Structures are given as structure tokens and as C-alpha cells.
Amino acid sequence: MESFKAILIKEFRHIFRDVRTLVLIFAMPIVLVVLFGHTIRNEISNIKIAVLDYSQDTYSKLLIEKMTASTYFKLTKQLNSESEIEQAFQQGIIHMAIVIPRNFEESIVRFKSTDIQLITEASNINVATTLESYGKQIIKDFEKEINKNHSNYIPFDVNVKMQYNPSLESAYMFIPGNIALIMIIVTALMTSITLAREKETGSWNMLAITPVNQLTMVIAKIIPYMLISLICTAIVILLGIFMFNMPMKGSFALLTIVCILFMLTACSIGILISVITKTQQEAMLLCMLGLFLPALLLSGFIFPIENMPWAIQIFSYIVPATWFIVALKDIMIKGAGLITVWLPVAILTATTIILIVVSVKKLMSKNIS
Amino acid sequence: MEYTIVVKNLTKKFGDFTSVNNISFKVKKGEIFGLLGANGAGKTTTIRMLCGLLIPTSGMMEIAGYNVFTHGKEIRKCIGYMSQKFSLYEDLTIIENLELFGTIYNIPKKILQKRILNIIARLNIRDFANSKVLSLPLGQKQKLAFATALIHKPEIVFLDEPTSGVDPLVRRDFWNMIYESASQGITIIVTTHYMDEAEYCNRLCFMSNGKIEVIGNPNKLKEKYKVASMTEVFQKITNR
Numbered sequence: 001m002e003s004f005k006a007i008l009i010k011e012f013r014h015i016f017r018d019v020r021t022l023v024l025i026f027a028m029p030i031v032l033v034v035l036f037g038h039t040i041r042n043e044i045s046n047i048k049i050a051v052l053d054y055s056q057d058t059y060s061k062l063l064i065e066k067m068t069a070s071t072y073f074k075l076t077k078q079l080n081s082e083s084e085i086e087q088a089f090q091q092g093i094i095h096m097a098i099v100i101p102r103n104f105e106e107s108i109v110r111f112k113s114t115d116i117q118l119i120t121e122a123s124n125i126n127v128a129t130t131l132e133s134y135g136k137q138i139i140k141d142f143e144k145e146i147n148k149n150h151s152n153y154i155p156f157d158v159n160v161k162m163q164y165n166p167s168l169e170s171a172y173m174f175i176p177g178n179i180a181l182i183m184i185i186v187t188a189l190m191t192s193i194t195l196a197r198e199k200e201t202g203s204w205n206m207l208a209i210t211p212v213n214q215l216t217m218v219i220a221k222i223i224p225y226m227l228i229s230l231i232c233t234a235i236v237i238l239l240g241i242f243m244f245n246m247p248m249k250g251s252f253a254l255l256t257i258v259c260i261l262f263m264l265t266a267c268s269i270g271i272l273i274s275v276i277t278k279t280q281q282e283a284m285l286l287c288m289l290g291l292f293l294p295a296l297l298l299s300g301f302i303f304p305i306e307n308m309p310w311a312i313q314i315f316s317y318i319v320p321a322t323w324f325i326v327a328l329k330d331i332m333i334k335g336a337g338l339i340t341v342w343l344p345v346a347i348l349t350a351t352t353i354i355l356i357v358v359s360v361k362k363l364m365s366k367n368i369s
Numbered sequence: 370m371e372y373t374i375v376v377k378n379l380t381k382k383f384g385d386f387t388s389v390n391n392i393s394f395k396v397k398k399g400e401i402f403g404l405l406g407a408n409g410a411g412k413t414t415t416i417r418m419l420c421g422l423l424i425p426t427s428g429m430m431e432i433a434g435y436n437v438f439t440h441g442k443e444i445r446k447c448i449g450y451m452s453q454k455f456s457l458y459e460d461l462t463i464i465e466n467l468e469l470f471g472t473i474y475n476i477p478k479k480i481l482q483k484r485i486l487n488i489i490a491r492l493n494i495r496d497f498a499n500s501k502v503l504s505l506p507l508g509q510k511q512k513l514a515f516a517t518a519l520i521h522k523p524e525i526v527f528l529d530e531p532t533s534g535v536d537p538l539v540r541r542d543f544w545n546m547i548y549e550s551a552s553q554g555i556t557i558i559v560t561t562h563y564m565d566e567a568e569y570c571n572r573l574c575f576m577s578n579g580k581i582e583v584i585g586n587p588n589k590l591k592e593k594y595k596v597a598s599m600t601e602v603f604q605k606i607t608n609r
Binding site for chain 2: 002003005006007009010013014017018201202203205206207208209210211212
């Protein structure tokens with residue numbers, strides 16, 4: 001126990017003395033979230049919109065025409081009542097709805113004030129605000145156009161409402177995806193590098209000839225990184241909730257359990273990688289190719305799994321990050337309980353157990369007794 | 370006669386390559402036993418097997434009366450090891466390094482503090498005690514690594530090319546430390562490239578291609594080959 005503590009303290013010292021790496025580790029979740037939050041799904045073209053036109057007159061038709069004339073928006077549905085707006089969002093067939101009030105033409109002609117409502121799908125706050133500003137700009141252009149010869153017109157009162165749409169949850173994928181990436185970087189990559197570094201410098205041998213067994217050594221070395229990865233995960237979740245309006249409908253306890261579970265999965269992979277590699281570079285490459293890239297490309301984080309060829313889909317379902325993302329999404333967005341996410345949780349648990357058994361066996365086989 | 374190390378028919382193969390080929394030797398308590406040979410002769414592999422860092426392909430080893438295969442844990446308590454690479458933690462201070470290894474060996478706190486003070490005084494590094502190992506000159510680092518390998522008062526210390534790259538003055542200092550330890554009854558197994566260092570050993574074991582060519586006292590070896598220096602002994606053996 002004393003020696004366990006000694007190695008643990010030593011590892012914390014390594015981490016805190018390497019200030020640059022420490023800053024990088026904590027800056028990473030922030031950079032990743034902001035970066036992915038702003039880059040993914042941010043280009044606006046052919047955004048599906050619906051129109052609820054209470055006026056059905058020349059000007060309202062002109063406005064709709066103007067809206068859909070741009071490549072930004074595509075009219076997919078004409079609505080007839082307020083309740084259909086909600087429905088269309090629920091079905092996930094639109095990202096924005098425009099409501100044109102009664103007597104639109106009359107108001108314009110008589111220089112009376114009138115309001116137009118834009119309802120945007122708010123699951124990705126960035127997309128929503130972009131849609132809003134595009135929509136407002138088009139309405140403004142329209143306003144100028146029809147009032148070319150008048151100066152005393154009353155501008156439209158554009159009223160924006162954001163609406164959350166549960167079926168378009170993929171927009172939130174970047175939060176669970178980022179958590180997966182960070183877990184992999186901090187837990188798997190960092191632990192395999194720190195273990196490989198000890199091998200490279202020869203200090204591993206200094207420890208290996210002491211009475212401390214290798215398992216104690218490895219666990220003591222890994223714990224600091226586990227803590228750091230949990231802190232980073234908390235940063236991502238908080239950023240997601242407060243900066244990107246990610247819903248958090250499920251229980252925090254279950255979320256924490258699933259995060260810890262995936263952290264253990266990443267850890268066991270990290271140990272396995274460090275057991276089979278000899279240098280830091282090898283460990284880094286293996287982590288990148290075997291963990292980071294699959295988590296980035298195959299997990300459904302950036303590219304939807306449904307759209308992949310079936311052969312690649314098989315790989316997708318082997319990648320632990322895929323299951324982690326599924327579970328996180330269900331808990332946070334759908335408010336799922338353990339009963340709903342039992343499959344991903346079971347798969348992650350099984351994977352972790354198998355990996356730990358394999359890596360511990362590999363580790364112990366290097367010891368004589 | 371009391372032997373602290375008994376090696377019988379020890380062999381280590383890496384795939385098709387036989388690094389250590391059926392070697393046998395015995396080392397007495399308090400002896401300074403030198404392993405000599407060109408690079409790739411099998412010295413480091415032998416030492417690594419004796420420390421329990423490598424599993425032999427076949428053969429028998431007994432260290433401090435324990436069988437390596439069945440009593441690894443007991444052996445670990447009574448051996449020290451220092452490798453050709455400097456293997457203390459450079460980003461930890463001298464005291465932190467000593468405390469780390471002392472604690473790992475379960476040395477009671479009070480005794481450990483006393484030993485650490487002794488080491489710092491002996492190596493004359495009080496000014497460096499709280500600075501990172503990184504800032505020490507190489508010679509001092511090597512001496513500190515040796516002191517660290519001795520912190521738990523082991524019965525046997527394995528030194529794998531402890532003085533490579535160190536200037537002659539520090540090497541002499543280093544060998545004084547080795548003699549001091551041997552006089553306290555600690556058995557020392559040392560590999561080296563330097564022939565002048567070979568003269569300091571009580572007994573030498575020349576290895577080439579994984580086999581033992583000859584074992585003996587330096588002076589007796591010189592007599593046997595009728596030459597004046599160990600360099601010539603080495604040449605005679607390797608040219609054979």
C-alpha cells in the first residue's frame with residue numbers, strides 16, 4: 001500500500017511538473033467542443049423549411065418565393081395550422097418554419113405594422129442562429145424591395161422562436177463524440193505513453209526489480225490520468241449544456257457511471273497498447289490508428305453509421321466509442337434509464353472485462369513470479 | 370564456501386538467436402564479479418535474467434539461496450540494479466527519487482530519512498538535494514543511481530555498464546563506492562567495457578557469443594596468458 005501511494009504521488013509529480021502538457025490537456029476539451037460545435041453542420045444550404053401562410057395573398061407568396069429562391073432554403077411543406085408546426089419539427093422534416101400573419105398584404109399596403117415569425121430548430125444553437133440571421137436578412141431584403149418607392153414604411157417585426165426537436169438529435173452528437181475522443185486521448189493515449197516512456201528510459205526496469213508487482217505499478221500510474229479524464233469530461237458536458245444548449249434529460253448518476261465505464265474501457269486499451277509496444281512513438285501511433293481514428297470516423301460521431309456500407313458498419317459496431325456515444329445520447333437527449341441503455345452498457349462492460357483480463361495476463365506473463 | 374549466486378546451464382534464446390548459451394558460474398558473498406565481453410556477447414542478457422527482468426529459456430539460477438523461478442518475490446527484496454541507461458526520474462528531485470525507491474522497498478520512514486541524509490552527505494550533493502536530478506552532472510547522476518540501488522541494503526547489486534560515458538576521475542570515485550559496498554559483504558556483479566576497470570574485479574568472466582570463455586582472477590589470468598595487462602588478455606581470448 002505504501003509503495004502504491006509512493007508511485008501514485010510520483011505520477012502526480014510528473015504530471016504537475018510538465019505544465020505545458022497539463023495546460024494542453026485541460027485546453028483540449030474546450031478547443032474540441034468549440035471547434036466541433038462550430039464546424040459540424042454549420043454550412044447552410046437547402047435547409048428544409050415549412051410555411052404557415054395565414055394570408056395567402058400576393059405579398060405573402062412573394063416573400064415565400066424570395067425565401068425559396070435562394071439556395072439556402074427549400075420549401076418542403078405548406079402548413080395549415082399552428083399545431084402542424086410542432087408536428088413537422090417532431091417528424092424531423094424541417095429545420096425552420098415561417099409564419100406569415102393574416103392581412104399581410106393589407107398591412108404592407110397601408111403601412112401598418114405586421115410581424116413575421118421564424119421558428120428555428122434549436123438542437124444545434126449555432127445552426128439555429130445562422131438560420132435566423134439568414135432568414136432575417138432575406139426578410140429585410142424583401143422589405144426594402146417592396147418599399148422601394150416609400151420611405152415612411154414600418155419595418156416588419158421579425159419574431160424568432162427556437163424550438164427543440166428531439167428527433168434531430170444528431171446535431172448534438174459532437175458532445176458525446178468529444179467526450180469519447182477526450183477519454184481516448186487522456187486515458188488511453190496518455191497512459192500508454194507514460195508507461196512506454198518508463199520502458200524507454202529504463203526506469204521501468206528499476207521498478208520492475210523491486211518487490212512491487214507490475215499490476216500495482218500500472219494501476220498507481222494510471223489513476224491520475226483517470227481523474228484528469230473525468231475532469232475533462234465534466235468540462236465537455238458543462239460546455240455542452242451551457243454553451244450549446246444540449247439537453248440533459250437523464251440522470252447524472254447514470255451518465256457518470258457510463259462515463260466511468262468508458263474510461264475503464266479506454267484505460268484497458270491503453271494498458272494493452274503499452275504492454276505490446278516498446279516506445280512512446282509506437283504507443284502513440286497505435287492509439288491514433290487503433291482508437292482515435294475509429295472513434296472519430298466510425299463511431300457515428302461525424303458520419304452517420306446508417307449511411308456507411310455494411311462492411312464498414314460491422315467495424316463501427318466493434319468500436320467501443322460507438323456504443324458509448326449511443327448510450328450518452330440516449331441518456332442526455334432522450335432521458336433514458338438503465339433499462340433502455342442496457343445493450344451499450346453490457347457491451348462496454350464485456351469489452352472492458354475482456355481487455356483487462358487480456359492486458360493483465362500479458363503484463364503478468366512478463367514477471368517470473 | 371558460501372555462494373550468493375549459482376548459475377547452471379543458463380540459456381536464453383530470442384527466436385533463432387541464442388543470446389546466452391548454456392553458461393554456468395558461481396559467485397561468492399562479497400565478491401566483485403566482472404562480466405566482460407564485446408557488445409552482443411550476452412552480458413546484459415545474463416544480468417537481466419539474474420534480476421528477473423527476463424525469463425530464461427532454460428537453466429537454473431539461485432540467488433541469495435532462493436530459486437529464481439519459485440521465490441522471485443524474496444529475491445526482489447535483496448537485489449539492487451543499476452542499468453547502463455540512467456534510470457532515475459529526471460523530473461523528480463534527488464530526495465524525491467530516493468524517497469520513492471525507499472518507500473517501494475518498505476523501508477521505515479525514520480530509517481529511510483537517515484539513509485537519505487547519509488547518501489547526500491557521502492555524495493556531497495547537499496546543494497542539489499532539492500533540485501531535479503536533471504540538473505546533476507552525469508558522473509553524479511551515476512553515483513546517485515548506485516546509491517539508490519543500495520538504499521534497501523541489498524545482498525547483491527547488479528551494475529550494467531555503470532560507468533559508460535563517465536570521466537576517469539568519477540570512475541575511480543565510483544569504484545571506491547563499489548569497494549566500500551563489497552567490504553560490507555555486498556556481492557557485486559558488474560559489466561564493463563573498460564579494461565582498467567576489469568583489473569579492479571576479484572574475478573572476471575569473459576563472454577563471447579553467449580558463451581563463457583574463461584573465468585578467473587585478473588592477476589591469475591595475466592599469468593596464465595603471460596601478458597602484462599587485461600587488454601592483452603582480452604585480445605588473446607578474442608583472437609583465439
